[in-house]
Amino acid sequence: MQTEFIDKLEKILPSQDYALLRQKGIEYITELGQAIWTDHNTHDPGITILELLCYALSDLGYRTAFPIKDILAEINNDEPEKLSSFFTARNILTCNPVTLNDFRRLLIDIPGVKNAWLRLVEKPDPQLYIHCDQKRLTLEEDKEAKQEEIDIQGLYDIQLEFEEDVLLGEFNQTKYRMNVISANREFSLEIYLPSWDKFVTKVASISAFQFAEFPLAADANSYIRSAPLLYQKKGSLTFQDSGETYKVVSSSRFSTTAITTAIHEALGGALDLLDHYHKSMVKIASIFESVKQICHEHRNLCEDFNRISGLDLEEIGVCADIEVTSDADLEDVLAHVYFEINRFLAPRVNFYTIKELVQSGYTTEQIFDGPKLIHGFITEDELEKSVFHKVIHVSDIIQMIMDIPGVLAVKKIVLSSFYHGEIKQSGESWCLPIGDFHATRLSIERCKMTFFKGLIPYFAREDETLDRYSELLSLERYNRLAAREYDLAIPYGENRHLTSYYSIQHELPETYGIGEAGLPRSVSPLRKAQARQLKAYLLFFDQILANYLSQLGHVRELFSLDPTIAKTYFSQALYPIPDVSDGNVPNIGTLLLEFVQSLDLEQPNIDLDDPASFRSQWQAFLQEKKTQFSEAYKKLDPLIEDEKTYHRRKNGLLDHLLARFAEKFTDYVLLMYTLDQKRAPAELIRDKLKFLQDYPEISSGRGKAFNYKQEKTWDTENVSGLQKRVARLLGIESFARRTLSYCNVEIFPHPDPAHAGKYLFRIFDEYKHDLLFSKKKYNSKEKAQEAVEAALQAVLEKARWHVKKDFDKRYSLFVNDEHGAKFLIGDKKYETKQDAENAVTLLLEYFRKNTMCEGFFLVEHLLIRPRSIGDDLLKICVRNDCSECSGFLDPYSFRITVVIPGWPERFKNFDFRLFFESTIRLEAPAHVHVKICWVDRPSMLKFEEVYRPWLDALANEPFDQSDLTNKQNDLLAVLDTLKSIYPETHLHDCREDAGERPILLNKSTLGTIS
Structure with a gap:
C-alpha cells in the first residue's frame, strides 16, 4: 500500500x-x-x-x-454521461472463445451446467478417402485401390456434466435405488435407465415412459467380490421409446424366481419413478438447447461442433481401516472423508468476483482474458483442476484422509471402480486406472470404512454420517455468482466547469473604469473614450483565454466517436447568449454598435458608463437577439476552422485513437487519395469513425464464424467476424448478408390485374427510395432480368440521360436505351430545369460509385463437408501418388472461399483489388487458407440462387438431411464454376498509345478479335 x-x-x-x-x-x-x-x-x-x-x-x-478523468467529465447539467470514445474492460478486453478452456468457461457459465469438456474429433463420420490414381475424393473405402484416409479437422465433441437439481436431483447418472419386499424378503434394486443423450432430441414429443415385461435369464451372469461379499444377479429391462435394453442389478442372495417377482412388483407401482425420469429429461433438454445455442453463437471460423453427449461415469468405492484419536467423532470424521474424496474425484469449477481476483494478484488484463461471462470469472487453475482423471493414486487419498482432524493413521486402504453397475477394477492398493474420458464419482454405498481406537474396531452410524455429509455439501462455496455483467466502471471525474471564464477586466482596479462600476458621470469624454479603448483592447486577450478554456472543456468532443461533431476548434462568446454562452465581460454591451444605437441616449437617466442605467434594456436585447446571436456565432465556425483544416485535424485525432488499439489505416489512406483525392479526407473520417464505433465487436470477434442456426439467413448482420472487420477496414458501408447481384434493383409483378403476368423493375437507393422505374412491361422475370442488365449499363452513360418539361411545367428525368427509345423514368419532379440537370449529375455520380453493391460472401468449406453418403464432394488437384502437402489433399479443413462482386467502381480498380486481397488474407486466422473469386453479375446471381437456399436448409433444426444434401450439391456445383474476372486488355500494338493498361499474368483478360 x-x-x-x-x-x-x-x-x-x-x-x-x-x-x-x-x-x-x-x-x-x-x-x-x-x-x-x-x-x-x-x-x-x-x-x-x-x-x-x-x-x-x-x-x-x-x-x-486537472486529472484527465475530470477533464473528460466536463458535461452539461452535471448529469453523468458515458463517453462514447471509451470502452469498458468487459467490452474491450474480452474475446470470442479461442482456446478449449475458453469454450469450457462459456459452457460452465450456462445455468444447469456444472462442467464441460471439449475434444477434437479424430475420425469424422462419414470417413473421407482420397483416391490417388483417380485424383478424387470418395466416401467409399476400397482396400484394393490406392487410397488414403482424410480426417477433416476443426470438429469438436462436447461432454457435459450437469448440476444437481434442487427438486429432481442428479442428472449425470440415471441410477435409481429402491428397496422392495417380496415373499417377506427385502431386495435392494439398482435400476439404470438410459442417459439423457439417448432422448434429448425427441424428448419434447415424449409424453410418458413405460417399462415392458422382461425376462430374467436363469443363467444370468454373476460374480463374487470380497470386502464385503456381494452376490449380484443381472436382469434386462426394455425401454419402449428407444427400443433398447437396459440393466437392472439386484444386490441379494435370493433365487432368480424371487428376484424376478420382486422386480415385477416394484415396477408395477413405479409411476413416480417414471414421472421423475420424464421431468428430468425435459429439464435436461432445455439446458441442452441453451448449450447448442451458445455453441453456435460463438463458433470459430472453420470450426464446428460434432456431438454433445453426457458423462461416462465410473463410480469409485473405497474400503479402508482408519485409526483415530480416542475422542474422535466417528460420524464427523467419516463425513469429512466422504466430502474430501468426492471433492477430489469431482471438483467444482468456482466463479470469482473482480475483487477476489485483484486480491489474489490478477491484473485487469488477466481477469478479463477470455469470453464474456455473466456469473463471474473462472481462472485457468480452476479449469486445470477439473480435468478427467487417467489414474487415481491411493497415496493422494491417504493424504486427504490424514489431513482430516482426528485421524492418526490409515492402516489399510483399497480402491475399486464400477462402470454401469458392474465392477471394473477391484482391490487396487497402489493406483486405480480410469477409462478414457470417464468422470469419477464416489459411491458411498460401495464404501466400507472401519475405524480403530487402539485395537478396538468401530463403525460410524450411517444415518448420522449422511446427515453431516449433506451439511458439508450445503456449506461448500456455491460455484455460480449472481447473473450480471461483471465489469469495471469508467472512472467518472468531477465536473470542474472548465469552460467557465471570468473576464480579466473584473480584476483591474476600479480606477481603470472598465469594471462593473464603470466611470462616474462627471469624468471627461476623453476619459470615457480611454476606458472604452482599454476595454476593447483587453477583449482580444479575453477572447484568446476564453477560447482556450472552451477548447479544454471540449476535449471530450475531440475524442468523441459522434459523427455529428464536425469541428475540432472550439470557442465561446464573451457576451452572454442565453443557453449558449455565459460570457461575463463587464459592460460589453457598450461596445456593441447595434445595442448602443437601440438606446435613447437623450434620456438623462441612461449613461453608457453606468451599467445600472441600462441593465434592463441589455437583458431585453439579449433575449430578443438570442436566435440571431446563436446563428451568427455558428457562422464563425468556418472562419475559425475551414474544411481542409477540420479534415486534417480530425483524421489526426482518429489516427491517435486507432493507435491506442495498435491499428492503422495508412495503406487505405494512400489508396483512397489515389482513387479520389477530393473526397478522400471526408470518407476517411467516416470510415475511421465506423471502425472505432464497432471496434469491440470487430476486434474480439475477428475469428468468429456466423451462427448458421439463426432463423433469418438473409438481409442480416449475422456474418463472420472476419467479414465485419474487413468491411470496416475497406470502408464498405454494410457488411450484412444481402443480395449483391442486383443490390439496388427489384423486379416485381405489374400491380394492374389487366397486365397480369407482366413484370416491371425499379432502381432504388440505400434508403429504399425509388430513383428510376422501367417504362416497358416484360413478359417474364427472365426478360426483366435481361433488361435490368441493360439498364444498369445505361445509367452510367451521360448521353442517355435527358430532361423533359411536363404539362404541369415541372421537369422530370428519363433514360434512353441503345436505340434512343425511352427506357427508364425518374420518380421525382423538379421545379426548374437547372434542378433537374443537377439531379442528373448527382445520379450519375451515385450510379458510377455504386457502393450499395460493395460487399462479399464467405463460404466455410467445413460447413459443406459430407454428412451422408449421397453428398457430393469438393474437387481436388493432386499427383497420382498423393505426394503433396496434406493441406492440398484436404479441401475442407480450415479453408474458405470469398466471393466478391467485380463490377462496383472501386472493385474494378486493380490497386484496390490487390489491397482487398492482401487485407483479407492478413486479417484471416493464420491457419485458414483463403480462396478469392472476383465474379461478374450473372455469376453472382447464380451463386446467390443456390447459396441462400443452402443457408435456409442448414438453419433448420433439425435439418432435413435429404433436403440439405440437394441444396449442398447445388452449391458445390456452382462453386466449382466460379472464376475470377479481370479487366480486359489487349496485346501491345506499336501503333497504339504507349499509355495502355499493361497485361499482368493471372490479373488480366485478353479481349476478342473483331
Whole structure:
C-alpha cells in the first residue's frame, strides 16, 4: 500500500508558475519595447495588465493539469454521461472463445451446467478417402485401390456434466435405488435407465415412459467380490421409446424366481419413478438447447461442433481401516472423508468476483482474458483442476484422509471402480486406472470404512454420517455468482466547469473604469473614450483565454466517436447568449454598435458608463437577439476552422485513437487519395469513425464464424467476424448478408390485374427510395432480368440521360436505351430545369460509385463437408501418388472461399483489388487458407440462387438431411464454376498509345478479335 504524504518540494509546471510567467513577460517587453518603455515597476499600468494576464495564464495551466478523468467529465447539467470514445474492460478486453478452456468457461457459465469438456474429433463420420490414381475424393473405402484416409479437422465433441437439481436431483447418472419386499424378503434394486443423450432430441414429443415385461435369464451372469461379499444377479429391462435394453442389478442372495417377482412388483407401482425420469429429461433438454445455442453463437471460423453427449461415469468405492484419536467423532470424521474424496474425484469449477481476483494478484488484463461471462470469472487453475482423471493414486487419498482432524493413521486402504453397475477394477492398493474420458464419482454405498481406537474396531452410524455429509455439501462455496455483467466502471471525474471564464477586466482596479462600476458621470469624454479603448483592447486577450478554456472543456468532443461533431476548434462568446454562452465581460454591451444605437441616449437617466442605467434594456436585447446571436456565432465556425483544416485535424485525432488499439489505416489512406483525392479526407473520417464505433465487436470477434442456426439467413448482420472487420477496414458501408447481384434493383409483378403476368423493375437507393422505374412491361422475370442488365449499363452513360418539361411545367428525368427509345423514368419532379440537370449529375455520380453493391460472401468449406453418403464432394488437384502437402489433399479443413462482386467502381480498380486481397488474407486466422473469386453479375446471381437456399436448409433444426444434401450439391456445383474476372486488355500494338493498361499474368483478360 502506498503511503500518502505532502511533498514540501513539489515542483510546479511552468504554466502554473506565476513568477516565471511574469519574468518571461518582462523579458519580452524589454526585448520588443525597450526604445519606448523603460519603466517596468509595479506601479506601471502596463505591468499591472501583464501581471493580470500572467495570473490568468497560471489559471489555465492549473485547469489543464486537472486529472484527465475530470477533464473528460466536463458535461452539461452535471448529469453523468458515458463517453462514447471509451470502452469498458468487459467490452474491450474480452474475446470470442479461442482456446478449449475458453469454450469450457462459456459452457460452465450456462445455468444447469456444472462442467464441460471439449475434444477434437479424430475420425469424422462419414470417413473421407482420397483416391490417388483417380485424383478424387470418395466416401467409399476400397482396400484394393490406392487410397488414403482424410480426417477433416476443426470438429469438436462436447461432454457435459450437469448440476444437481434442487427438486429432481442428479442428472449425470440415471441410477435409481429402491428397496422392495417380496415373499417377506427385502431386495435392494439398482435400476439404470438410459442417459439423457439417448432422448434429448425427441424428448419434447415424449409424453410418458413405460417399462415392458422382461425376462430374467436363469443363467444370468454373476460374480463374487470380497470386502464385503456381494452376490449380484443381472436382469434386462426394455425401454419402449428407444427400443433398447437396459440393466437392472439386484444386490441379494435370493433365487432368480424371487428376484424376478420382486422386480415385477416394484415396477408395477413405479409411476413416480417414471414421472421423475420424464421431468428430468425435459429439464435436461432445455439446458441442452441453451448449450447448442451458445455453441453456435460463438463458433470459430472453420470450426464446428460434432456431438454433445453426457458423462461416462465410473463410480469409485473405497474400503479402508482408519485409526483415530480416542475422542474422535466417528460420524464427523467419516463425513469429512466422504466430502474430501468426492471433492477430489469431482471438483467444482468456482466463479470469482473482480475483487477476489485483484486480491489474489490478477491484473485487469488477466481477469478479463477470455469470453464474456455473466456469473463471474473462472481462472485457468480452476479449469486445470477439473480435468478427467487417467489414474487415481491411493497415496493422494491417504493424504486427504490424514489431513482430516482426528485421524492418526490409515492402516489399510483399497480402491475399486464400477462402470454401469458392474465392477471394473477391484482391490487396487497402489493406483486405480480410469477409462478414457470417464468422470469419477464416489459411491458411498460401495464404501466400507472401519475405524480403530487402539485395537478396538468401530463403525460410524450411517444415518448420522449422511446427515453431516449433506451439511458439508450445503456449506461448500456455491460455484455460480449472481447473473450480471461483471465489469469495471469508467472512472467518472468531477465536473470542474472548465469552460467557465471570468473576464480579466473584473480584476483591474476600479480606477481603470472598465469594471462593473464603470466611470462616474462627471469624468471627461476623453476619459470615457480611454476606458472604452482599454476595454476593447483587453477583449482580444479575453477572447484568446476564453477560447482556450472552451477548447479544454471540449476535449471530450475531440475524442468523441459522434459523427455529428464536425469541428475540432472550439470557442465561446464573451457576451452572454442565453443557453449558449455565459460570457461575463463587464459592460460589453457598450461596445456593441447595434445595442448602443437601440438606446435613447437623450434620456438623462441612461449613461453608457453606468451599467445600472441600462441593465434592463441589455437583458431585453439579449433575449430578443438570442436566435440571431446563436446563428451568427455558428457562422464563425468556418472562419475559425475551414474544411481542409477540420479534415486534417480530425483524421489526426482518429489516427491517435486507432493507435491506442495498435491499428492503422495508412495503406487505405494512400489508396483512397489515389482513387479520389477530393473526397478522400471526408470518407476517411467516416470510415475511421465506423471502425472505432464497432471496434469491440470487430476486434474480439475477428475469428468468429456466423451462427448458421439463426432463423433469418438473409438481409442480416449475422456474418463472420472476419467479414465485419474487413468491411470496416475497406470502408464498405454494410457488411450484412444481402443480395449483391442486383443490390439496388427489384423486379416485381405489374400491380394492374389487366397486365397480369407482366413484370416491371425499379432502381432504388440505400434508403429504399425509388430513383428510376422501367417504362416497358416484360413478359417474364427472365426478360426483366435481361433488361435490368441493360439498364444498369445505361445509367452510367451521360448521353442517355435527358430532361423533359411536363404539362404541369415541372421537369422530370428519363433514360434512353441503345436505340434512343425511352427506357427508364425518374420518380421525382423538379421545379426548374437547372434542378433537374443537377439531379442528373448527382445520379450519375451515385450510379458510377455504386457502393450499395460493395460487399462479399464467405463460404466455410467445413460447413459443406459430407454428412451422408449421397453428398457430393469438393474437387481436388493432386499427383497420382498423393505426394503433396496434406493441406492440398484436404479441401475442407480450415479453408474458405470469398466471393466478391467485380463490377462496383472501386472493385474494378486493380490497386484496390490487390489491397482487398492482401487485407483479407492478413486479417484471416493464420491457419485458414483463403480462396478469392472476383465474379461478374450473372455469376453472382447464380451463386446467390443456390447459396441462400443452402443457408435456409442448414438453419433448420433439425435439418432435413435429404433436403440439405440437394441444396449442398447445388452449391458445390456452382462453386466449382466460379472464376475470377479481370479487366480486359489487349496485346501491345506499336501503333497504339504507349499509355495502355499493361497485361499482368493471372490479373488480366485478353479481349476478342473483331
